[in-house]
Amino acid sequence: MWRATRNAKLSKDPLCERHVAMGCTIAAVLVHHKDRNELNNYDENLESLCNECHEAEHKGQRWGRKTTG
Helix, strand or coil: CHHHHHHHHHHHCCECHHHHHCCCCCECCEEEECCCCCCCCCHHHEEEECHHHHHHHHCCCHHHCCCCC
């Protein structure tokens, strides 16, 4: 289910939405849940992002990692 949702979002919005807002074009590779609820897959809650923007959003908190320092 998530894979199909993710692929549909990336097909619809293949560029990093944050970079596009800054006038740049860079490919999106991830889909971010704006409200951080992984069960909320409504289109308005999803954002196509490049890896750099997605990592900046989560600041090392994804996948159980903890920020050090």
